[in-house]
Each structure stands twice: as structure tokens, then as C-alpha cells.
Amino acid sequence: MSRPATGLSHGSDPVRILSWNIEHGRAVKEARRWISRLPAEPDVVCVQELRPGDEELLQEPWGTGYVAEPRPGSSHANAIFVREDGDAAFVVTDAFDHPAVLGHAPANVAVRLRGPDGSLSDRALSLFCIHASFNSPTTRLIEAEFLNRFAQPGWLTVAMGDFNDAPAGTVVDWDEVTDRAFYAHRTYPLAGGERPTDDRADRTLRAAGYIDPAAWAAEHLRLEKDPLAPTAGYRRPDQGGLRRVDRAYVTGPLAPAICGYWVGDRIEDPELEDISDHLPVMLELDRTELSRLMSNRQASTAA
Template sequence: MTDLVTVAVWNIEADGGRNGEHRDLALDVLREFEPDIFLQQEAKFSRDRGSERLHATEKRLGLRGFLSAPNPYADADIATAVYLRPSLFDVVEARPRAKPWWLHPCHVVARLGSCPVPLNLISFHMCCFDANQRLMEASWLAMHAQPGMVTLAAGDTNSYPRNPERLVLPTWDTVTDRAHMVHRTYLDADGHRRSDTRPDAALTDAGYLDLARYAADHLNQPEALNATAGQQKPDQGGPQRIDRLYGAGGLASALHSVEVVDNDETREATDHSLLILRFYLVRLERTLTPHLAAAHTAETLR
């Protein structure tokens, strides 16, 4: 729909496979939603052979793609990616980011049409094995929620929401994958294992809004809080909402909907659900145009 801007966020396991065995299916699924922005995690092979896989994705989806900075450590060179519709967005800057990340985020700054305020788009994949590393990564993301910045940061947090939700957090004493238990918890001051909710706390304290939570609380969309991973991993505590979408700078005011796509096709393509966000184009333009945003706020407060 031309009056909506559609964003897809998806962790595609191993970039669809070393030989691309699941890649075509993933792209077929994505094409059905016609995303204007696609934030991908685990773009593991998209740098290979002259970025062949990235360019194939650009062609299939009609988008322009960018990859995160290369990682000199071969065992952790798993890229993230941002794709944009060039008829909607002009790229101001594609910023290579490395420290303090274990897996480098992809950060693209773009302008929507003639809107004066740029939109920060960050595709991230937090560390899977170290809670303290994740907290440091969340603190880096917090820099992009400063006043005057409009940011959409989304990806795999490998951690949990701070506030209680319908999905109960794992009972770690009963989780049989003990390595996973260590990876997804931290030791408190008394030496007890706690579910790692600290990245979410850091981001929301910094001013980000969890857009799925916003959709559930303010747009009557409780299904926005559905699980995004773990559906087929009972040994790791079962389904959880670890893939999350954070907006800053008034982005939530433009939100139309959040959809968690979990079906046979998405499960065949990868081990994470596909997240689809839709924003009202007019409201997004207003958010990225300061005097219009201020007038809208004043009207709302009357």
C-alpha cells in the first residue's frame, strides 16, 4: 500500500545456508510483503564472491543493500544488513561500526523524500554467549536515542524483555541445555542466575520504545508480542520474544502495526520468525519534519 512504509526484520539462519538451500524460500516469503526496508541478521555469506548474495537480494526485492563492516576474526564474521527502497530513501551515510560489538551492526542513515531529519536504521545481532557483552552493545545503541535523532534499531537481542508478558521466561532449573542457560543469564550480586533482561532495560531507559510492546499496549495488537524464536527448542526453555524492534525520536507515533509471521514457510527457511512493521507514510514524514511534528504534538495536547 502506497500510504504505508513496510519494514521487514528477519534473522535468516546462516544466510539461507552455505549453498543457499533456504535462501530462495526466504526471499519468496519476503517478496509477498513488498518491504521498503529490510533489516537482516546472519547475512553470513552475503560478502562472498563479490557480494553475490547481497546483489541477488537487491534484484529480487527491488532494494539497495548495505552490509556491516567486515570482522577480522573469521569465526565471527557474520554480517548484518540493511536494504532500502531507492525510490523512497536517499542514503546519507552507511557507517561502518565495529567496537564494542561481537557481531558488527549495519548502520545506514537515510532521508525519506525531502524530510530534513535523517532516519537512523540499525540492524543488529547481539552476542549469543555473553550477557555483559550484550549490555555493552545495548549501551552503544543508546547513543542513537539522543534528542533530535530518529532511530529504528531492530534485530536479535539474544535476551528478554524486562516487563512481564504473556510469554513466561524460562525456568532455568528445568532447562536441559545448560550451556544455553549460562548464555542467556547473568549472575546477580548474590551469585544467583537471572534471566538477561538488562539490554532491554538499558534501551528503554535510554528512551527507546519497544515497538511491539507499543503495538500491544496502544494499538490493540496483543499478537505483536508473540514468540519470535525457540518454538522448536524445548531444551532451551521454549518460545521467547528475543527479536525486538526499538524506535526513538517519536517513531512510535507513526506506527500502524507489528506482525509476527510464524508459519511452515518461515520455519523451513530459518529458526526465527519474520517481523513486519508498517508505518503510516504521512505520519513518518511528519516525524522527520520538526515543525510538523511539533504542530501535531500541540494539536494532540489540546
């Protein structure tokens, strides 16, 4: 099994948030078993494409599930599961509904960090599970602009999920992509008829002050594995091959807490490819630094 790659320049007691698009939940039991075997148990699990009723299969090992309302006509939804045992890092203090206008509604909860004595942090951390539109670059841009509402100065926000677009700077040879519908899905039109690779959601989030922790970790941490490894596309050579669509974003104040980021390895662990057409990703935040950030009474909160 793939082992988490941990940053070596921060503390040794990270809080872990895992995100995974489980492909319409067709192998949800196998996904549950895979996560349960991880040597580093996640404190939060964000799931995309969860089928109605399957949250009952996941609540026992992962905690209460906060499931977003499925989009009309869709058979799956976003969900956030937060550990609730005695050693749990977080306590959920609120859950929010964000009805889907065009795409999938995000799951969103506010959590407070539990201290060694059981006390809760002064400030809340806002967690989002996102599944961006697969076929509309316009919708993805709107969804990114929605997230920017939670990036105001001083706010503590983590958004993880399947963003279905390319990070800024991604180069794709679209002449080699034979699935032309996919080409239309992942590019956007300019006035002259050109269709560049759609990276506008990523650029919009970064413009608002969000940080891509995988890119941050690649620059600032020494990791065992590449945090910028691709997460999808390994089944679809007609769509241009591998790409990093499953990502995380954190607001700027959380950057000092980033201590690790890893992507599941389908080569070392072939079972992953059988479970889903996406690989899981995990963000690690240093607990001591996170506690400091969440104890600042003077700053605004995202909750």
C-alpha cells in the same frame, strides 16, 4: 501465507521495515522468495546472518545492500537493503561503519523520506540492523549502551534485529532448561551466586527513551495478530521453548508514527520454520506522521 496485521487507528499508507535472522543464510533464496510474495512489500529489509556474497542475491529485489564488516572468525554479517525504485519511500544519504569489538558489527544507514514530488525530508532517520551476542550477557549490555548513543533528545532512530535476550518482565523456569550453556548465555551472575534472566539490554534501551513498538502496538492499536508473539525457540525445547528475541526499538519521537507491527506465523505458514530458526518481524510507520516528524528543521538529527 501469513498476512501482515495492520493497525486500524492510523493512516493507510505505511512505510514498512522488515527484519529477519535467516539462520546463516542456508535458505536465502527461499527467504527472498517468501518476502517477495508478501502482499505488503517492505521498503527496508534488515537481515542478520547474511553470508558473504549473498547480498548479490538480494540486491535486485530489495535494493542496494549495506553490509557490515563480519566479525573476525564469523561467516555472516548484518545487512540493510533499501528499495530504490521510483516508488521507494527512502533515499540513503549516508552509511556508517561501526567495527565490532566483541559481537557482530551493526549495519547502519541514514535515510531521508521521499515526498510525493520527489523532494527529500529535511531530517534523516537512522536505521540499524542488530545481531546481539548470543553467548555473553556482558556484551549484550555493551551493545545496548552503544545504541543509547543514538537516543539523544529529538533523534529519530530505528533499530531492528536479533537481540538474543529477554524483554523486561520475562519469566523463565531455568530449572527446566537442560542446555546449561544456554542457561549461562541468557542469565547474568549476582554477588550471591543467583543468575536472573538477562533482560538488562532491554531495560537499558528503555531507560534511554527507546520504545518497543510491539509492546506499544499491543497497548495502543487494534491488530489482527499478537505483536508480542514469540519469534524463536520453536526448535529448541531444551532451551526453554518460545521467546521474543527478535524485536525493534524506536526513539520516543517516533511513537506517534507506529501504525502496525506483525510477526510471521509458522503455524499458518509452515515454510517459515523450514527457512530459519527465527521468524520475521515487520514494523509499520504511518507515512504522513513520519513526514511531519522528518520535516522539523529545528530538532536534532541522528545522522
